[in-house]
Amino acid sequence: MSILGTRVLRTEDPGFLTRGGVYTDDVEDERLAGACHVFFVRSPVAHAVIRSVDVSAAREAPGVIAVFTGADLTGLPALPPPVPGMINDLMNQPLLARDVVRFVGEPVAMVVTQDPYQGEDAAELVDADYDLLPPVVDMSAATAADPIFPDAHTNVAASFGDADQFDPALFDGCETIVTRTIENQRVAPAPMETRAAAAAWGEDKDAGGRLTAWIPNQGAQGTRAVVASMLGIDPASVRIITPDVGGAFGAKFGADPEHGLVCWVARQLGRPARWAETRAENMVAMTHGRAQRQTITIGGRRDGTVLAYRLEILQDSGAYPKFGAILPSLTILMTPGPYSFPRAEAAAVSVLTNTTPVGAYRGAGRPEATAAVERAIDLFAAEIGMDPADVRRKNLLPAFTEPHTTAFGAVYDSGDYTTALDKALAAAGYQDLRDEQAKRRANGDVVQLGIGLASYVEITGSGSEAGRPQENATVEVHPDGSATILTGTSPHGQGHSTVWAMLASEELGIPVDKITVKWGDTDLIPQGGGTGGSRSLQQGGAAVQQASQELLEEARQRAAGELEANPADLVFDIGSSAFTVAGDPDASVPLARLAETERLVVRSVFSAPGATFPFGAHVAVVEVDTETGKAVLRRMVTVDDAGTLVNPLLAEGQRHGGIAQGAAQAFLEEVVYDADGNPLTTTFADYPFLSATEVPSFELADMATPTTYNPLGAKGIGEAGTIGATPAVQNAVVDAVSHLGVRHIDMPTSPQRVWRALREAAAPPAAGTAAPAAGTSESRDAQ
Amino acid sequence: MIPAPFEYAAAESAGHALELLAEYGDDAKLLAGGHSLLPMMKLRLAVPSVLIDIGGVNELAYIRTDGDDLVIGATTRHADVAGSERVRSGAPLLAYSAAQVGDPQIRHRGTIGGSLAHADPAADLPMALTALGGSVELMSPSGTRTVPAGDFFTGYFETSLEPGELLSAVRVPRQPGADWGYQKFVRRANDWAIVGAAAVAGRVALANMGPTPIRARAVEQALADGAGPAEAAELAADGTEPGEDIHADRAFRQHLSRVLTRRALEHQRG
Numbered sequence A: 001m002s003i004l005g006t007r008v009l010r011t012e013d014p015g016f017l018t019r020g021g022v023y024t025d026d027v028e029d030e031r032l033a034g035a036c037h038v039f040f041v042r043s044p045v046a047h048a049v050i051r052s053v054d055v056s057a058a059r060e061a062p063g064v065i066a067v068f069t070g071a072d073l074t075g076l077p078a079l080p081p082p083v084p085g086m087i088n089d090l091m092n093q094p095l096l097a098r099d100v101v102r103f104v105g106e107p108v109a110m111v112v113t114q115d116p117y118q119g120e121d122a123a124e125l126v127d128a129d130y131d132l133l134p135p136v137v138d139m140s141a142a143t144a145a146d147p148i149f150p151d152a153h154t155n156v157a158a159s160f161g162d163a164d165q166f167d168p169a170l171f172d173g174c175e176t177i178v179t180r181t182i183e184n185q186r187v188a189p190a191p192m193e194t195r196a197a198a199a200a201w202g203e204d205k206d207a208g209g210r211l212t213a214w215i216p217n218q219g220a221q222g223t224r225a226v227v228a229s230m231l232g233i234d235p236a237s238v239r240i241i242t243p244d245v246g247g248a249f250g251a252k253f254g255a256d257p258e259h260g261l262v263c264w265v266a267r268q269l270g271r272p273a274r275w276a277e278t279r280a281e282n283m284v285a286m287t288h289g290r291a292q293r294q295t296i297t298i299g300g301r302r303d304g305t306v307l308a309y310r311l312e313i314l315q316d317s318g319a320y321p322k323f324g325a326i327l328p329s330l331t332i333l334m335t336p337g338p339y340s341f342p343r344a345e346a347a348a349v350s351v352l353t354n355t356t357p358v359g360a361y362r363g364a365g366r367p368e369a370t371a372a373v374e375r376a377i378d379l380f381a382a383e384i385g386m387d388p389a390d391v392r393r394k395n396l397l398p399a400f401t402e403p404h405t406t407a408f409g410a411v412y413d414s415g416d417y418t419t420a421l422d423k424a425l426a427a428a429g430y431q432d433l434r435d436e437q438a439k440r441r442a443n444g445d446v447v448q449l450g451i452g453l454a455s456y457v458e459i460t461g462s463g464s465e466a467g468r469p470q471e472n473a474t475v476e477v478h479p480d481g482s483a484t485i486l487t488g489t490s491p492h493g494q495g496h497s498t499v500w501a502m503l504a505s506e507e508l509g510i511p512v513d514k515i516t517v518k519w520g521d522t523d524l525i526p527q528g529g530g531t532g533g534s535r536s537l538q539q540g541g542a543a544v545q546q547a548s549q550e551l552l553e554e555a556r557q558r559a560a561g562e563l564e565a566n567p568a569d570l571v572f573d574i575g576s577s578a579f580t581v582a583g584d585p586d587a588s589v590p591l592a593r594l595a596e597t598e599r600l601v602v603r604s605v606f607s608a609p610g611a612t613f614p615f616g617a618h619v620a621v622v623e624v625d626t627e628t629g630k631a632v633l634r635r636m637v638t639v640d641d642a643g644t645l646v647n648p649l650l651a652e653g654q655r656h657g658g659i660a661q662g663a664a665q666a667f668l669e670e671v672v673y674d675a676d677g678n679p680l681t682t683t684f685a686d687y688p689f690l691s692a693t694e695v696p697s698f699e700l701a702d703m704a705t706p707t708t709y710n711p712l713g714a715k716g717i718g719e720a721g722t723i724g725a726t727p728a729v730q731n732a733v734v735d736a737v738s739h740l741g742v743r744h745i746d747m748p749t750s751p752q753r754v755w756r757a758l759r760e761a762a763a764p765p766a767a768g769t770a771a772p773a774a775g776t777s778e779s780r781d782a783q
Numbered sequence B: 001m002i003p004a005p006f007e008y009a010a011a012e013s014a015g016h017a018l019e020l021l022a023e024y025g026d027d028a029k030l031l032a033g034g035h036s037l038l039p040m041m042k043l044r045l046a047v048p049s050v051l052i053d054i055g056g057v058n059e060l061a062y063i064r065t066d067g068d069d070l071v072i073g074a075t076t077r078h079a080d081v082a083g084s085e086r087v088r089s090g091a092p093l094l095a096y097s098a099a100q101v102g103d104p105q106i107r108h109r110g111t112i113g114g115s116l117a118h119a120d121p122a123a124d125l126p127m128a129l130t131a132l133g134g135s136v137e138l139m140s141p142s143g144t145r146t147v148p149a150g151d152f153f154t155g156y157f158e159t160s161l162e163p164g165e166l167l168s169a170v171r172v173p174r175q176p177g178a179d180w181g182y183q184k185f186v187r188r189a190n191d192w193a194i195v196g197a198a199a200v201a202g203r204v205a206l207a208n209m210g211p212t213p214i215r216a217r218a219v220e221q222a223l224a225d226g227a228g229p230a231e232a233a234e235l236a237a238d239g240t241e242p243g244e245d246i247h248a249d250r251a252f253r254q255h256l257s258r259v260l261t262r263r264a265l266e267h268q269r270g
């Protein structure tokens, strides 16, 4: 029986649950003996000229070895542009602020101490004198505000398409047009493990020695490239080692200025250096996610047919443009989602504000596209008075097995969106839910029921700029019958140790518990694309399978020699992990023995024809207390079709986490700044997640449409939850009160927002006032 | 998020704690469960140079009946108050309130005395004590004084505790069988109240509607004059000036206080 498709328990867990993980801050290594500790002094203001930074008192504080400011950073190269060709290159972040600080939390100085706890005490003695500049806090104010980088003469970091070129006739022929500006609010990735680094330079002082850096990351090879470029050294002189990583969600790709600086301190002081940030720092200095303001316009016929859709995006990039500034390109790529809109167009502008830079966050650009179009569909359905499920059915692309190219250039590999929706509705008991809702509405119950839908398609495992998506794997069988896999992916919770071992075991007949999976050490694995964009199984996993198969071929040749038989006459017996001669069961040689004389090892690169497009449908059921505005999640029913599942248990885990995270964005999470750019949500008391108490048991329905883009038939599953759940939950909250005249509530759908929407819907502004009632749609009926 | 350096001294008895307080003066702070003080120290909002730990002082951890009152020692943990049969029968609102604090981990560390001395207007136990018409016993080298809840909470995180004084016990009148209601409006199970309302025997207290837990006196008066819960609750926000934060502005808090007061008067618990 094949092990693939079975619910193998995570082999990672016994270790995590007993001895615990070994995260960067826990690493004990002789190369780190006598390490000093770095603490960053961060800007307390959003935007200011730095008059002076007086570190003299801090230098005298207990345990202080050194204090550095931007002026001390000598011998470093000019900064590379953030994303060459896409972002204005005059908007670089200096490693330490030099003349100007641009967000609360920006590193201004470093205190280096003997003991880790001395840093924060000494940091209090660093006396920085700031001349405040007016901050740009709200992204809508950015284009008109004074440029945050005067030399750039603009606060626009990047733009995609041009709203001025929009087709004025796009909505011609529409009977109904609805338009609305909605928020996809800024959220914090907040992984359990905050950022950290440990750095040691080798004795060999030639060319400055060689750097070994332990950094929690999502792809050591990418981290090595960024660290090397910050320090101006050859990537070959950098070894990145990846300890256990406690969550990342997109925010641990590459490396941040702090990581480079810790390595610089170690070089400067000739002594290993370590850093682990506190939670309060993490909340202001790790990149945030989402942060889009979207204007959606949808038009069509009163029979539910959508004729045209337009998406205009304002992306808040924060103070320094990073991956966040180019997120809208992914949003635009997925503009129409699973729908067959005859006409659609999109454009985006990414602007700077005096806030924490924005980066990738679970789904990175695609959840924003889904949220926009799913809200648009519901607004349209409400306007024409049609069931949102019917409007979806009417407009979903029909099932296809040959690739479908959208107007935005995405090539969907395969999809059956209507079946996904129907399965989800059936599993939810949609009609019963609507009946229950009708009853509560008729009774005027205080607690109303809301049912929210989201259909989605997303892109996973896209190629690098260099070309087709690919990943490498090395598989080696050892003489003792065990095996080792080296992978270019970089798990941080996903369970690659389990699944990669399953894939090799399936081919080689070696039990899962005898297979060790290694990643994240750039000396061992110089190439690799890491883990992000739900790429790992479909490329990294496929590479493991391919390498295992190639290894078996190599072994067959060796076995043929050993058994003096024709390779074609050999059969591989999975049960004993041995080749036998057909018809002569006594003539057999195990793989392990074939590794005795010469290493039995194969490295292989798997290359996919393109990205895959998982899809699904989510149904959220909420209860909303119409007196207090509080919304509670009652049910979450999802279909997430990610192709063939290698380990359904782990796929469910990805869905569970993603759904909770996605629902949390809809209900609770939001990074908030005051008008001066001070962050108000810097602790977990102010920045709430959903906890186990607030979520029901999720109801996961099965659907698996294999892709032909890899032999596993697998698509990505890591981000599906956040993509489908967020709009489903938001739609459910709006749906619960739509009969009271509410058309939209921005996320997070806090009690106060729900209450306000209800109040405004109950008492719309007097006729003749220009402003439309918040909480109802701006709409017009075309002739 | 790393506290400034401090010295630590473990008190062996209430008397020893008072001696240590006298010795170290203003630089010292009592440490009970640490679940309010330590977060404040990590954020450097509190920078005591000496911590006097009373968490292990067993003589302050008890629940007794004294005539018509229940008396609870200051270092009694929330979980013990919540689980006590004596409290559940004599002052069920208090037991319920203690069970609403944070999560189990917090309830096994945090103490009733610490919660009252911390005087967070959003907290559970200060509101409960106010609704119940309870009082606190404050001990100093010169003796013990009893201060009613209404006089104890003097401002935002401020109480009438004098320097060198220790809150030794909490006293609440036993009202077995009295009807009560408790409403804590939160977004998540372990959060502090955005607004809270507690009602028992014609008394109503509100949490997070001002710098201290407050009595909804207009509501109480209306009830005394014969108004029903719905009518009386409409007066809950009268004269209040609640603060504003990311969860609620003033108008929303005032609205919530009316809804929650009505529900509490209808003996709802939530």
Ligand SMILES: Cc1cc2nc3c(=O)[nH]c(=O)nc-3n(C[C@H](O)[C@H](O)[C@H](O)COP(=O)(O)OP(=O)(O)OC[C@H]3O[C@@H](n4cnc5c(N)ncnc54)[C@H](O)[C@@H]3O)c2cc1C
Pocket: B029, B030, B031, B032, B033, B034, B035, B036, B037, B038, B039, B054, B074, B075, B100, B101, B102, B103, B106, B109, B110, B111, B112, B113, B114, B115, B116, B117, B118, B122, B123, B124, B125, B161, B165, B166, B167, B168, B190, B191, B192, B193
């Ligand atoms: C995550 C989290 C969630 C929480 N949620 C809630 C909640 O939902 N509702 C709620 O009400 N509370 C909540 N709390 C607070 C919790 O109840 C605390 O335990 C309580 O507020 C303080 O009690 P403590 O014993 O921990 O006091 P400590 O933190 O030790 O002390 C608090 C203050 O009181 C002083 N003090 C302590 N004991 C005495 C005494 N006997 N005499 C004089 N002064 C004294 C200390 O010097 C200090 O200033 C939460 C706390 C956390 C960490």
